[in-house]
Amino acid sequence: MATSVDVLVQPFREALNVLGFEVYPLKIGWYNAVVSQAHQLQYSADTLALVVLSTPSMFEKVFLPFLQKNCCQGVRDPIDQCVAQTINSCVSECLHDQNVEISFDYEMLPSRKPKFLAQSAAHVAGAAYYYRPSDVQDPPWGNKKMFGVCIHPRLGGWFAIRALLVLKGVEMGEALQQVPPPNCVSSREARIELLERFNLRWKDWTYRDIIPVEERYSPQQKEYFITSPDQRGELLRQWGFFS
Template sequence: MGGSQSTFQGFNLQEDAFDAEEFKEALDAWLAPMHLQSSRPFLIGWYNQQREITADGTQRIEGPDDGVAYAVYSVPGYLDVVIEHFARERPSTGFVDGATDAILAQLRQALPAELEPQVVNTDEGPPYYHVQTIGNVCAEDEHIEAKDIPNDGDDWEEDLSDRLEETRDPKMWGSESEMLRKIFGVNVHPTWGGWYAYRALIVLRKGTQASLQKPEPMAFLATEDKKRILAEYNLRHQLCVWRDLSDSHPAEKRYSPEEYFFFTETSPDKRRRFLEMKASLMTAVPAPRWPSL
């Protein structure tokens, strides 16, 4: 696995000279045409340590503690990549994962083999990884939990739980009060808000950098915005209002109306029909966007 591609050439790939930040620049340059971005680099050990604390060590990343890894996430515009993949391949199902897998297959060939890269679609697995933990440990986004918001006497948490218990359907959520009242946490990006989606994990087992400094957890949201986002996320998740950082969230930093409807649509048949209609408007089958090997 692995090959030579101009984006990743010019690196000194000796273990004691690997530069995670420099490699991220090359990685982002390769990903950009597909409306994909990479997270800040993080060490395998950071993630595994956090999983020990929060989840009894489940969903660990196998590799040396000082091995470097990156998450890959899609941003607004990724639907165009999915449509183009459909026009080329005409899959009957797995439209988004199929487009992602095609990109990741090319990326595996482009990454230097000396780094022993592992590239995994985090929406499929196995193996399975916890992307919220990844986003948190590399400070790519801010994780919001109700319990972490200071109580300023307005009883907002209790009020929100009351509303959830009143509106959640026991047929879906069960009859236990604890689950009906539970406020689920969410990650939010400082640029994209909630208008992004983790797609892949890249692990470089021979790309080690023990000197990489662990960033402080990201904290950019005001308390009132945290409350609003958690309320929208739990009460009206499907409307995606929670994805906006504020009432003035830039339109270019959110999904297009078509992306909103496509990515919230749960019917594979409707998704396929949409893709068929979009592909029928093309005058020619588009070439893949990834750089040539």
């Protein structure tokens, strides 16, 4: 019998929404239909998966309280630790009767390929349109290697794609229909501008504002992410954490 995605996923989605995350369902088949063989996920096409995004408010709602509670134990990136802890605990609370395989954006396979391609997953789930260099006809950058970027219809580039959860053995059939992501950067000129900002000037963050947005990172969050990862521990100490 077909499973209703809402019944299964709603409590998990709501738990994460209040913490500044968004959750979008997809079928593994949609993802495997766009990525190359080497990146395919080994589940049946109808298997239900969820892609999780963090929105700007995650920083204040979860990360700062996390720092207050945990004296981040050394080695791992504090944001990654915090996101993993948050998603894992929502899975234990709301999806405890499911067999869930979680992959985080920063996790690599032994082959050094990412465990999942976050941008392709966000696109096929309808969360954020993935603008790829090959979408631009006759590009001004010629053969130069350019990376693609996802744009969210309400957050522009002010978000991150954090995890893919596969609900092993949950097959969706017709109960889950694919919705295309909003194509909010539609003209060739705007796509060129977006890809140039993302590739050539990503440090000025203007690619994130390629469309009008509802929310941005706070000044404190900007300061954190502008700081290079090896200096962030020192910044946190200046802010009074780990004293």
